[in-house]
Amino acid sequence: MASRADNIASSLSFSNFSKATELKQRIWFTxxxxxxxxxxxxxxxxxxNPMILETLYDQTRGGILDMFNMFSxxxxxxMSLIALGVMxxxxxxxxxxxxxxxHPSLMALKKEGEAGRKKLNQYTRYGTVFLCAIQGWFLASGLEAYAASSGLQAVVNPGIMFKVVAVINLVGGTMFLLWLGEQITARGIGNGVSLIIMAGIVAQFPTFTANLFEGGRSGSISSGLIIGLVIMLIVLILVICFFERAQRRLLIQYPKRATQRGGMQADRSHLPLKLNTAGVIPPIFASSLLLLPLTITQFAGNSIDTTSTGGSIIQTLNQYLAHGQPLYMLLYGLGIIFFCFFYTAVVFNPEDTAENLKKQGGFIPGIRPGKRTADYLDYVLSRITVVGAIYLTAVCVIPEWGIAQTGLPLFLGGTSLLIVVNVTVDTISQIQSHLLAHQYGDLIKKAKLKGRMR
Known part of the structure; x- marks a missing residue:
């Protein structure tokens, strides 16, 4: 069995890609x-006005806008129709x-299967429209206010009509992206929304590379820094690939059952627990919460009275939460650790998993089914989450510190690399699965033909 599996794995390569017509259609559609x-x-x-808008955006860099701009x-x-992206x-x-x-009622919907999932997706879309309308209104209002305070008029005809038109267009743009992502998931390859986010990040890579080498040619960026960046990117990608694929596999034993030869055989399987169950959610939430005060003060512009007590407090907070400051790095790391444990506890329920194993007759060797199994799963998951939280904190905080010291763009941040690597690995895995299914389909067709000939 092992040698046959090895032969199949070795024969599974992209040389069979030309024969997989459906897979090629899916890739072209994507x-x-x-x-x-x-x-x-x-x-x-x-x-x-795009020209004045570019000048205004240069004055507001460094806040949460950079992250949203990167994802979009x-x-x-x-300030395009899809300025809000899929965030x-x-x-x-x-x-x-x-x-x-x-919530109890939503928990009941979650357990209803496909019908409950569709209902929750409908609530998600309603929430998306609501958030788009709120963010679009504040974005249009902030653009008008900052343009007025800076003396630059980016909006041709400011007023209530501009805000209404902007909100309608921004909501429509985001909902179109959601529809496009659903079409990619259904007719293409990979997760549509994740691929859209990754495409937005990767689209900035050529500009970043050209600016980096242009700086090296002109002498503004040293050759040692460029070599160090390349090495750091390679090391980060390797570390992310290793830890994202790492998992703790718990042995699951099932009762013995009779075989065709009259013997008894016990089935075994494994319950995989990912080292990083929370994914990229912790760094996104932590950075968003930390950069929000900085963004608010930047949009306020000259309207803040720095002589007042409130204005001085905001400016002091703005200085301490700037990129690279010790307080910012400390809170960023603590936020990542907190959301790692919080989100892991939300997405993985040891009690439900233990109950499902008990219903199926499965058990962990040496652990009683039921509450003991749930306690053991919680014990194991808590300890591997510690390692995952340390990994996420290191991957996100160290590049963040390097960005603050060198003034490089946010593209090199750990969050962007996490998204790009995760989506790439997942897409390649799906392509390999399609190739494997195509290969098995050919084998089944050949077996049927041989059976008919006999």
Missing amino acids: IGALIVFRFLSFVPLPGV GGSLER PYITASIVVQLASSL
Whole structure:
């Protein structure tokens, strides 16, 4: 059995790709959908002056806008129709997921199967529209207010009509991206929303590379720094790949059953517990909470009275929470650790897992089914989450400190690399699964033909 599995794994390569017609169609559809996403990122909102908007955005760098701009592929910087990207959907889905683990009625919906999942997805979309409308209104209002205080008029005709038109366009752009992501998931390859986020991040890589080598040619960036960055990126990618694939496999034993030869055989399987169960949620939440005060003060601009007590407090907070400051790094690391444990507790319920194992007749050797199994699962998961939290903190905090020291773009941050590596690994795994299914399909067809010939 082992040699046959090894032969199948060795024969499974991209040489069979040319024969997999359905897989090629899925990949071409995914590429076409991502091209549409990139085209939309260059379509500006009605009533916005792109040239002045670029100047205004340069004055507000360093806040949470950089992260949203990175996830949207530069759409926020250009104030395009998809300036908000899919971040409102991610926020709404996280809120609904958290609520479905805490609220009794939503918990009941979660246990109803496909019908309950569709209902929760409907709530998520309602929440997305609500968040898009709120964020779009504040974005349009902030753009008008900051433009007025800085003396630059980025909005051609400011007023209530501009805000209404901006909100309608931003909501429509985000909902179109959600529809596009669903089409990629259904007709393409990989997770559509994740691929859209990854495409937005990767789209900035050519500009970053060109600026980096141009700085090395002009002498503004030393050759040692460029070599160090390349080495750091390679090491980070290898570390992320290793830890994201790492898991603790718990042996699950099932009762013995009779075989065709009259003997008794016990079935065994494994329960995989990922080292990083929370994924990229902890760094996103932690950085968003920390950068929110800085972004608010930047949008306020000259309207803050620095001589007042409130203005001085805000400015002091702004200084301490700047990139690279010790307080910022400490709170960022603590936030990642907190959300690692919090989100892991939400997405994985040891009691439900232990109950499902008990219903199926499975048990962990040496552990009694029921409450003892739930306690053991919680014990193991808590300890591997400690390692996962340390890994996430190191991957996110160390590049963040390097960015603050060198002034490099946020593209090199640990959050962006986590998303790119995770989505890439998941997409490659799905491509390999399609190739494997195609290969087995060919083997089944050949076996049927041989059976007919006999």
